[in-house]
Amino acid sequence: MKRGNFKEKFNYWFDSIMQRGTATMILMLFIATMLVACIIGLLVSLLCGGTVEEGIWISLMHTLDGGTLAGDALDNKIHIFFMTLMTVFGLCFTGVLIGIINSSFEQKLYEMRKGTSKVIEKDHVVVLGFSYTLYTVIESLVDANENHRNQCIVIVGDHDIEEMKDAVDAHVKNFKGTKMVYRSGKIYEEHMLDCASVETAKAVIINGKNDVHAMKSLLTLKSYFKDHEVKPEPHISVVFNDARFVAAGELAAGENASIINCSDGISRIIAHASNQRGLCDVYEELLDYKQNEFYCEDVPEVVGKTFREVLFMFQQAIPVGIYHKNKTVDLNPRFSECIGKGDQLILFEEDDGAYRTGITSEPVISNIDESKIIKGNETKKMMMxxxxxxxxxxxxxxxxxxxxxxxxxxxxxxxxxxxxxxxxxxxxxxxxxxxxxxxxxxxxxxxxxxxxxxxxxxxxxxxxxxxxxxxxxxxxxxxxxxxxxxxxxxxxxxxxxxxxxxxxxxxxxxxxxxxxxxxxxxxxxxVQCSEYPPLYYVFKEILSSKGSELYMKAVEDFVELGVEVNFNTIVEAAACKDSICLGFRKVNPTTKKAELITCPDRDYTCTFNEGDTLIILSED
Structure with missing residues (x-):
């Protein structure tokens, strides 16, 4: 078999040398320079006299400093000829050396832009995957971090870093102090997980292009945690749009993970929203971090009290359930149930800890107007x-x-x-x-x-x-x-x-x-599940057919229309029907535009008209 001629072999050898990097190219350049200096120095010593060492030194100086030629005497033409050659070679040497360094510098800048270095952060959130859903995730995380300092989000996607950064900057206008870090690579490759420092993150959100990519990323992530003995593991949140992936995802993820069956939840929201105006806006407000959300809080003042008593101990928060110390959720519990030691209260409030404004040691019921509450069963609304x-x-x-x-x-x-x-x-x-x-x-x-x-x-x-x-x-x-x-x-x-x-x-x-x-x-x-993992069980119940769900119910089934009534009275009216009121939707009689008001102050007063609805958490 023909193995190639000398030219082909030399080209292959030269290419192999050049591929070894900047240091090798500079070394080869210096070797070539010394070789030329030695040859010219030898010729100068033979033709012009002097020792070989002097000839090599003089040649080398003319290579490194082009101005040396100006100091040479003009009486020896041969010496001038060879030194001129070395000066020209020196200029070429300098140009090539600058080119190699410049190319290496540009390559390093390109690699830095690609984000190949390991992320050195702690308690950050890693988002694996770049798709059009990413902007919603980032906006929600930024809103959640608004009251917390030194927060960081690391985005790992298979797009160029500059492309990802420009796209995010175009969609998210204000990062509110949250640091953004980008890394480019496949989300299901272990070296990218190491690059993103998932082992030191507080949460990992898998945002795959599809369910197959999300599952593959989940398996890679769990394998990485096992191989690197990561303890405790960061909380993992992953959304599957096909319910068939959920069981496999739960098996693969194990504990400390939220496997979200988005398909069933969205189908239920669509079915209910098609006959309940404003329900979609309610879900949006519950899930984003712009106004009021669910939080699990340690509230020592409520230990030993019944849930009905607790319902009226907050001026600017609404209790909706109990997160027990055995990690089970009781949403809209029996009102006679007592809050035990170690239990957390699930509150609907503006921000974590906001309940502290206006909390009382005993229930406040003095402003409840029983005369405005409608007793009896609700009117069965006819579905269109x-x-x-x-x-x-x-x-x-x-x-x-x-x-x-x-x-x-x-x-x-x-x-x-x-x-x-x-x-x-x-x-x-x-x-x-x-x-x-x-x-x-x-x-x-x-x-x-x-x-x-x-x-x-x-x-x-x-x-x-x-x-x-x-x-x-x-x-x-x-x-x-x-x-x-x-x-x-x-x-x-x-x-x-x-x-x-x-x-x-x-x-x-x-x-x-x-x-x-x-x-x-x-x-x-x-995002909700990554920020507060217990909320996974809250939303799982709300979005399932079992337990309590959200409904938009007519105001006239709870309180009288056309009279001024405060919100504490509305909460009592809902409690009389084993329900919890989170707010209301009021339609302006003139403009016909609706306003959604959630978790108002208990002294907030309003006059309702026909067509206004309450946001109710109940079993039916």
């Missing part, structure tokens, strides 16, 4: 029929949940341009299901479907296309619905599923009452 525009993989989950909360023989129409349903559906007890094919989603085609009895409209997003294109299709449907409402005088409430939180701002200007941003809910849940 539902028209669903589009279909996706959540359709059956939404319908199964809607079947549980709707009235008998409720009509649900699924409207799409497909010739038939794309997804297999279950059998429903209370729903009369009808599928209608239309040519397009323009007003002319939709008008025939929308005529008839009172109904609500649900717009589902398309998960088979890019999220920007899917949101664009949903916006088009909203515009056409608004056009029908304006031109034909048909009134209906619209709930719309949006995939990107930034597009919600556009959708709100187009029309609609409820917007379920699936990516935002998943991101906010992961």
């Amino acid at each position: 029929d539902l028209i669903i525009l589009g279909q996706n993989h959540r359709l059956d989950d939404i319908l199964r949940e809607y079947d549980k909360i709707t009235h008998d023989n409720a009509t649900v129409k699924i409207v799409d341009t497909e010739t038939e349903l794309k997804y297999r559906l279950s059998e429903y007890k209370n729903i009369d299901l009808e599928y209608i094919q239309i040519d397009d989603f323009y007003a002319e085609s939709l008008l025939e479907v929308l005529k008839g009895t009172e109904f609500n409209v649900l717009v589902l997003t398309d998960y088979d296309i890019d999220y920007e294109d899917a949101d664009a299709k949903s916006l088009l449907k909203l515009i056409e619905l608004k056009r029908i409402e304006h031109e034909n005088g048909i009134k209906f409430a619209t709930t719309c599923e949006i995939r990107k939180s930034a597009n919600k701002v556009i959708a709100e200007k187009v029309g609609g009452e409820n917007f379920v941003v699936s990516s935002m809910i998943g991101g906010l849940l992961s």
Whole structure:
């Protein structure tokens, strides 16, 4: 076999030498310089006289300092010729040396921009994965860190660092003192976990592009913790959009991890929001860190008291449950249950520790006006029929949940341009299901479907296309619905599923009452669970069919309309029905715009009208 000629072998050898780095290239340059200096020095000593050592030294000095040539005598032409050659060679040597150093410096700057160095931080939050849901996660973490100093977020993604930084800076305008660090690499490679110092982090949020990437990253993370004997392990939060990954994720993660079944939770929110105006806004406020959130607090003053007594001991916080010392959550517990030593109180408040403002040693009930409280059972609200525009993989989950909360023989129409349903559906007890094919989603085609009895409209997003294109299709449907409402005088409430939180701002200007941003809910849940791990069990119950859930209920079922009533009286009215009131949604009679008020001061007074609703935590 032919092994290559001398030129090919030399080129291969030279390439191998050059690939060894800057130090090798500089060493080779010095060796070449000394070799040339020795040859010229030898020639000068033979042709012009003098010793070899003197000839080499003089040649070397002309190489290193071009000005040496100006001091040479002009009577020896041969000497001048050789020294001129060495001076020219010296200029080339200097240029090549500067080029090597400059190239090495640029390469080092590029590597520094890539963020290859190990992160030296402690108690930071590591976010693994760069996708469009990242901005929601960062904004929520920044808001959570607002009252805490020296907080750091480390982002690991497979994009260039400058690209990630520019994208985050464009979406998050104010970091409120939170330090941002970026590292570029695959989120399921162990050396990137080491680079991000996950072993010293307080929490790791896995933000994979899809469930497969998230699962692979989770397995890599757990393997890294085991191999490096990390104790205690940072809390892990990971969101799965496919319920089939949840069981495997829980098995792989073990303890100290929040495996969030986002698909079921979002399906339940959509089903309930389609008939409860304002419910989506309530969930958004509960999950972000902009106003009021859930916190687990050690409150010594409540030990030994019943939950009903505790309910009226706070002026600017609302107790919603108990986090027991055995790590179980009791949400909306029996009001006769006593708070034990070591139990934490789950409070709905503005910030952790905010309950201290206005806490009392005994329940305050003197300002409760019993005469304004409506006794007896709540009025059973009639669920309207539902028209669903589009279909996706959540359709059956939404319908199964809607079947549980709707009235008998409720009509649900699924409207799409497909010739038939794309997804297999279950059998429903209370729903009369009808599928209608239309040519397009323009007003002319939709008008025939929308005529008839009172109904609500649900717009589902398309998960088979890019999220920007899917949101664009949903916006088009909203515009056409608004056009029908304006031109034909048909009134209906619209709930719309949006995939990107930034597009919600556009959708709100187009029309609609409820917007379920699936990516935002998943991101906010992961942050909540990473900041306060016990809240995982709180939201797991709220977003499941078991235990207590959130409802928007008519004010007139709790207190009288048209009279001034304080919030403490409203809390008592809800307690009489084994429920907890977190706030209310009030509609301005003139502008018809709704205002959401959560966790007001107990002395806050308000006059309610028909159409106003209370935010209620109850079992039904």
